[in-house]
Amino acid sequence: MEPKREVSSVDLMALTRELSGYTGAKVDKAYLYDDDLIRLKMREYDRGRVELLIEVGETKRAHVARPEHVPEAPGRPPNFAKMLRNRIAGADFAAVRQHGFDRILEFEFRRGDADTTIVAELFGEGNLAVLDEAGEVVDSLQTIRLQSRTVAPGSQYGFPQSRVNPLEVDFESFVSHMEDSDTDVVRTLATQLNLGGLYGEEICTRADVEKSLDIADASEDEYERLFDAIQRLVDPIAAGETESRVYYEDDRRVDVTPMALEEYAHLQSEAFDSFNEALDDYFTNLEPDEDETTAAESGGPDFEGDIEQRERIIAQQEAAIEEFEADAEAEREKAKLVYGNYDLVDEVLSTVREAREAGHGWDDIEATLAEGAEAGIEAAEAVVDVDAADGMVTVRLDDHEIRLDPRHGVEKNADRLYTEAKRIEEKRDGALAAIEDTREELAELERRQAEWQARDEEEETDEEAEDVDWLSRSSIPVRKPETWYDRFRWFRTSDGFLVIGGRNADQNEEIVQKYMEPTDRFFHAQAHGGPVTVLKTSEPSEPSKDIDVPDRSLEEAAQFAVTYSTVWKDGKFSGDAYMVDPEQVSKTPESGEFLEKGGFAIRGDRTYFEDTPVGCAVGIICEPETRVIGGPPTAIEDRAETSVRLEPGRYAQGDAAKRMYREFRERFADTSFVRKVASPDEIQLFMPPGGSRMVE
Structure with a gap:
């Protein structure tokens, strides 16, 4: 038996009451x-020192610990700890609650100048978020950006979709949830009723119901016994009447529960006065x-294993979706055949029905x-x-065998088949x-894996990073990731905002229709023939945010x-934009007007940037990636290891790019590196249209 490493929803129900x-x-x-x-670390008038521990990694727990535990x-506190101290030092611990019946705890702290809530996610990958009075995330251990919710600094905290709370389910709802399942009783209790595997088995044992009993074969009497067993399990816990136990197998601790469990009657156990004490022990x-030991030795979590697991699950889900679609189509085809063979089906149903009404047996x-x-x-x-x-x-009928109910006519039998098709499609929608x-x-795991690997690389080179003279290094490793915006004109502003622009009319159309969000900013030169320019306030994978x-x-x-725009091409040194x-x-x-391809109508007031000077710098960055960058000099020159500033001039774009390439080769000792990342063609992608010259 593997030791438990995560608290359950039932555990948190008991713990919340005690932590209050x-x-x-x-x-x-x-x-x-x-x-x-x-x-x-807290102080309480009657108890004195109070140490609250919350762990959200491979082990997920929360409890008050004895000082010796x-x-x-640690040494110098990281930024997250500093932020937390600034917000809650001197604050009163005001409340703790479990979010529904989920494995989420909310801790409220109140202080004269600000209130703070700490949300501990004790499920999945685990996370801890610090929220202000408005529910906005101040900071979090992990950043989560999913379609269903966001947990990121500056955004409203998004709870995951709540699951069924068995404490709030009456008998009729309980039966409905159970009958929605297509598996056995214990799995249905564990998943549909959100009770988990252990407590699903415990309830079956207390109700004297076979765990492997198929839901389709369960009777109302068995449902009543199961429902009663749930109440007998959770009601004492909700009332604070716990019988906390730590269970042992082969002289090692394997589980901790707020109640004595019949499922563990064969195990040695130790009783505790409170569930909190049992958790601490x-x-x-x-x-x-x-x-965990392997992860520590190898330098990180087993992302590969988790990623492979999600990929296997996706393959299984895709197969299930295909099966649902095929089954639904088959049921619809059966219904069509019933209607298409109306007279024949009606004769079969009428014959059997009349025979039954006349008292004839099925044989x-x-x-x-x-x-x-x-x-x-x-x-x-x-x-x-x-x-x-x-x-x-x-x-x-044709190649289909169709079950019919003689008690009903053709229409009701066909409707039953259509209803079954809809039910299967609903299951398909759930699977989708x-x-x-x-x-x-999977995407989140891959993102975290990339962050972990980047952090490892950063830690390996951190001590020497500040002193690296990339220009004089004889060998520079090439690290050039592909990004979705590489095919556009682009740069990042001094404040880190991504700006993209079209290279032609097609890209202008694409940027506006596909990549421009409601909170972005749209720019265009007053001169004709300039690119659509969009300053992004969020990445395409992130929710749009007005900042x-x-x-x-x-x-x-x-x-x-x-x-x-054509301002540079015309040899001018400034122009207007809006x-x-x-x-x-x-x-x-x-x-009465006509818009060319790549053109747009602008309505309403505009913010003008008059006499804006043209300006372009092209440079090479070596950390954290190796690539050419180009754009306004103030945004490029501080980021690049070395750069060249341009102004309108007499050299054609291709010739100017070759001159810059030779200049970069002279600056870097590793000339092969320049050839790999900053070829003339690559440099030319970041240059304005028209003639240029290098500024001395």
């Missing part, structure tokens, strides 16, 4: 260990998991139909089976939603719009 007894304690300090363990204070003495009816088939009666030949137990007959969630989890953009970034975006909101940009022309 610590409200009123005052926070002294906050500590962060290993990026996943938070320690809140608390790890020593269990997790303090929990032996390291082999996977007699089956024998009569067999005789009719031998005599060549078409309706009788269509019948391939008579099911006396269910009172159904099966007919073969589930596969999207799994894909988001203030610094004037410096707006001015750089305006300069970009002017520089890559900015509007995306909602002001339209493909519908004014009456």
Whole structure:
């Protein structure tokens, strides 16, 4: 038996009630260990020192610990711990609650100048978010950006979709949830009722119901016993009447529960006065998991294993979706066949129904139909089976065998088949939603893996990074990731905002229609023939967010719009640009006007950037990636290891690019590196149209 490493929803129900007894304690300090363990040191009038531990990594727990069980204070506190201290030092611990019946705890802290909520996600990958009074995320251990929810600094905290709370389900709803399942009783209790595997088994044992009993075979009496067993399990816990136990197998701790469980009657156990004490004892003495040890030795979590698991799940879900679609189509085809063979089906149903009403048994009816088939009666030949137990007959129409209920007419039988098709399609829709969630989890795992690998690389080179002279290094590793915006004109402003521009009319259309969000900013040079320029306030994978953009970034975006327009091509050194909101940009022309491809109608007031100087610098960056960058000099020169500034001049674009390439080769000792990342063709992608010259 593998030791438990995560608290369950039932555990949190018991724990929440006990932790509420610590409200009123005052926070002294906050500590962060290993990026996943938070320690809140508090003082309480009656109890004195109170140590609250919240762990959200491979092990997921929350409880008050005895002082001797608390790890020593780490060295220099990381930024997250500093932020937490600034917000809650001196605050009162005001409340704790479980979010629904989910594995989420909310801790509220109140202080005269600000209130703070800490949300501990004790499920999945685990996370901890710090929220302000408005529910906005101040900071979080992990950033989550999914279609279903967002947990990121500056955004409203998004709870995951709540699952069924068995404490709030009456008997009728309980039966409905159970009957929605297509598996056995114990799995249905674990998943549909959100009770988990252990407590699903415990309820079956207490109710004396076979765990492997198929839901389709469960009786109302068994449902009543199961429902009663749930109440007998959770009601004492909700009332604070716990019988906490730590269970042992082969002299090692394997589980901790707020109640004595019949499922563990064969195990040695130790009783505790409170569930909190039991949790403290269990997790303090929990032996390291082999996977955790391997992860620590290898330098990180097993992302590959988790990614492979999600990929397997996606493959299974895709297969299930295909099966649902095929089954639904088959049911619809059956319904169409029933209507298409109306007279024949009606004759079969009428014959069987009249025979039953006349008192004939199913055996007699089956024998009569067999005789009719031998005599060549078409309706009788269509019948391939008579099911006396269910009172159904099966007919073969074309290549389909279709079960029919003789108690009803053709229309009701066909409607039943259409209804079944809709039910299967609903299951398909559920599977589609589930596969999207799994894909988001996969994407999140891949993002975290990339972050972990990048952090490892950063840590390896951090000590020497500040002193690296990339220009003089004889060998520079090439690290050039592909990004979705590489094919456009692009740069990042001094404040980190992505700005993209079209290279032609097709890209202008694409940027506006596909990549421009309601909260972005749209720029264009006043001169004809400039690129559509969009300053992104969020990445395409992120939710759109309305934020203030610094004037410096707006001015750089305006300069970009002017520089890559015909202003530069005409040899001018300045021009005008304007900015509007995306909602002001339209493909519908004014009456009597015509819009060229790549052109747009602008309606409403504009913000003008007059006499904006043209400006372009092209440079090479070596950290954290190796590539050419180009754009307004103020945005490029501080980021690049080395750069060249351009102005309108007499050299054709290709010739100027070759001159810059030779210049970069002279600056870098590793000339092969320049050839790999900054060829003339690559440099030319970042240059304005028309003639240029290098500024000395």
